[in-house]
Amino acid sequence: MKTKFLLPIIAATLIMSGCSSVELSDSSSNSNIESNNDSSDAQTKENAQGEASDGDSDKKEAESSEPGEALSDDELSKFTDLFNTSEYNAFLEDGFNSPEEIDWEKVIKLGAGISSEDCSEEEINDYLKATDRSSLTEYEKLRVIKKSDLADFIKRHTGKDLMPGNDDIDWEYIEKNDSFYRAIWDSDVRHNGYECISGEKAGDKYTLRLKVSQEKSVNIETTSYYGSDADRIVKFTKSGDDLVFESNEIQWDDYCVPEQTFDVELPQYDSPVHFVTYYEDKEQAEMVMVKDGKYISRFVPIFTAENNSVVKTKTIDAVGFFDIDADGNNDIAIIGDSDHGKRLFIELATPDEDEAFTYFADFGEREIKEMGGDLTISGAKKALLNNDKNDKYESYKEAYAQVAKIYKCAYDNPSFDLSRVAFDLIYVDGDDIPELVVGLPGYWVSLYTFKDGHTSCLMNQWGYGAMGNAGYLYAKKGNVIYNGNADYAGALYYNTYMSIHDDGKLATDYWTLDYNFNDIDGNGVPSEEELASSDDYETKTEYHSEIDANMSEAEIKKAIAKDDSLKFEDIAGDKDYDTIMAQLGK
Incomplete structure (x- = not known):
């Protein structure tokens, strides 16, 4: 490796970065970071730098020695206008390091300038049939993108x-139409606007810096200037009238708190994640976790x-990472300070949900001392x-005892009666290990299973008992979980049949929708007039399969009838903490 070539690159990186990583060490009082991983930040930085080849170093040195030409105010203004068009705006929403990482779902969410609202009556009917709907509401418009147009857009x-x-x-x-369709609600039409504040070009290659603009944003009341609203540095090549993208780097570290901004390795990720803390709101500390420049989760x-x-919480004293629910994923412990003193916050790793981490519990100094810490x-x-x-974990008993303990910790406090929390061991699937x-x-109810030394959360505090949700039932060793859910006071009733699949996840197999009213206008939503005319109405039922789209209605009915023939019991729990711990041998 040619060290003399690598040093300027490292120096430039440190200058451009708003914050640098801090050393991970359980014994370090400066970092205030702990993890159950053996690796340190020093190791992370070494791995990130790697062994640069002579060719790579020569190329980087050549690139850095040829600065681009600064863009004029007129050019910046034109790029501002361009990146606020439907064609280009959504390229700035998420970070990406190469074209292969672009999230096309987000890029085309509002049509990307290649969609059309000019759908024929036949196309509208095709869409309604494919989505099991009877009509569109007045608040949504159907848009279509031809598959060939999307392929051309991506290539360009x-x-x-x-x-x-x-x-x-x-x-x-x-x-049949070789096209994509989406009903876009009026409320969907909202996005950040951007202003191009600087840039340079070298031939047909451009590097721009854009900041979020409240003035140019659409249907967004407030914007910020850090975190997910931080500046973007976007690189592309201009090819005729088209921009050919290379990367979009969100400047997550701008305005960060250096001593609480760092890289850390977690077992659930294949490379280090980046944890960033902000104090820009003087009354509220905020944090984000990103990986390879892309958002993972936010903590407030x-x-x-x-x-x-x-x-x-105004400031952050320490951040730690360890597994509290025995699932093999590291959860997050955040210790912060406020006008009411210090507090410990626990965020559970929830990799199968929209957010990679979700709030679990918080503890004050008194509670944590009573728990022995x-x-x-x-x-x-x-x-x-x-x-x-x-x-x-050596056995399900040991792992489940750990899960039970964290719920005891969360709910055994003066503001809550622990006896209200119920536990149980049940047999959902056909094996001899209970859930x-x-x-x-x-x-609400949570459900855990155990396999290969770790738990897996099948149901994470699923709510019921309100809004028409009757709760959850299971068939002992039948591997079927049922849920009934009413909407519009029972005018619509959903019956859902789930099972634990081969990947160990709980997923829907079949569901039905009962129409218990006379849907005169066919929009699937009961009006007062329709409800008044439904006294003698005979229920109409739709049948759906999530495991095989080609199943006929008769086949779905047969599968559901087989499930319905089983004996079902409530998933609710009927044992207190001491009883379940005794049952687990603890």
């Missing part, structure tokens, strides 16, 4: 054939004080873990 803006599969974007593909630690006031990361581990381990139920009967 990447220079590559990166056409996604028909099922890889959230538009309905209708084969707040809590409810004993007087029921909402308290904001203190408001440090090591003290949090002592309070929350039966043992400080991040490897596999663990944790719930607040009448409100």
